[in-house]
Amino acid sequence: MKAAYEEREHAMRDKAETAVRKELSGFKKIIYFWSLKHARKAVKNRENTRFSRTRAYGVARSVFRAMGVDLASKGILETGEDIWYLSMNEVWGIHQGTLPAYDLKSFVAIRKTEYARYEAEDPKVRFQTRGAVYWKNDFLAVPEMADVEEGADYHLKGLPCCPGIIEGVVKLVNSPKDDLSLNGEILVTARTDPGWVPLYPSISGLLVERGSLLSHSAIVAREMGLPTIVGIKGLTNTLKSGMRIRLDGGKGTITILDESGVVENVA
Numbered sequence: 001m002k003a004a005y006e007e008r009e010h011a012m013r014d015k016a017e018t019a020v021r022k023e024l025s026g027f028k029k030i031i032y033f034w035s036l037k038h039a040r041k042a043v044k045n046r047e048n049t050r051f052s053r054t055r056a057y058g059v060a061r062s063v064f065r066a067m068g069v070d071l072a073s074k075g076i077l078e079t080g081e082d083i084w085y086l087s088m089n090e091v092w093g094i095h096q097g098t099l100p101a102y103d104l105k106s107f108v109a110i111r112k113t114e115y116a117r118y119e120a121e122d123p124k125v126r127f128q129t130r131g132a133v134y135w136k137n138d139f140l141a142v143p144e145m146a147d148v149e150e151g152a153d154y155h156l157k158g159l160p161c162c163p164g165i166i167e168g169v170v171k172l173v174n175s176p177k178d179d180l181s182l183n184g185e186i187l188v189t190a191r192t193d194p195g196w197v198p199l200y201p202s203i204s205g206l207l208v209e210r211g212s213l214l215s216h217s218a219i220v221a222r223e224m225g226l227p228t229i230v231g232i233k234g235l236t237n238t239l240k241s242g243m244r245i246r247l248d249g250g251k252g253t254i255t256i257l258d259e260s261g262v263v264e265n266v267a
Helices: 002-023 025-073 080-085 088-097 104-120 194-202 215-223
Strands: 158-163 164-173 188-189 205-210 228-230 244-248 255-256
Touching: 002 025, 025 080, 025 088, 080 104, 088 104, 158 215, 164 205, 188 194, 205 215, 215 228
Parallel strands: 164 188, 188 205, 205 228
Antiparallel strands: 158 228, 164 244, 244 255
């Protein structure tokens, strides 16, 4: 799959450059391709910087995990993973003696309860607020999710993100704890973040229930030419692993072709 994406990417780039060469000549052509060369170099340097930053985050995560294990061994926390429920100021305060209260197990218990409640809530795609953020805010905007038109010949509709029409089998993935073995399926999920990008070379299409056209994952999907639709109301409640669908990334529509059977590792 990765080779196919790279081949498609090179073909799209060559086609675009050929079209430009036909339209430009002389000094304009020289300036254009000089700018293109340096723009590509700048993008490469930007991505290398992001990669270095990600590596730094990995080192920091290892440091904090070790601190959590140490605190758990001393009975200050229940488990080493509980350190992720503390703020940076609280972590520093443990060692600097600046904590206003030192019952960290109670802090962690309260935050675990709060996070469990957050996971159960239906998140808004966009919202507005004023004053105190956490209380008495009813200024929520309507989520940017597309509705199915009456009498339409498709079953789901979202925001077109990257064009392309494909038919394939669905693989529903809700979290990194799920089965991530992919071999050409159409990936279906509630939401994504940059950590999902390594899965893209192994899929033929991407459907996301929540998200915008300018999210990191959506931008990467477009760069890879991966047919993608985001903001699809009722996606994860409608599509299940094994269903066969038609995805139209240009129109933002999804048509269910076969609802039966769970098919694994379909190329």
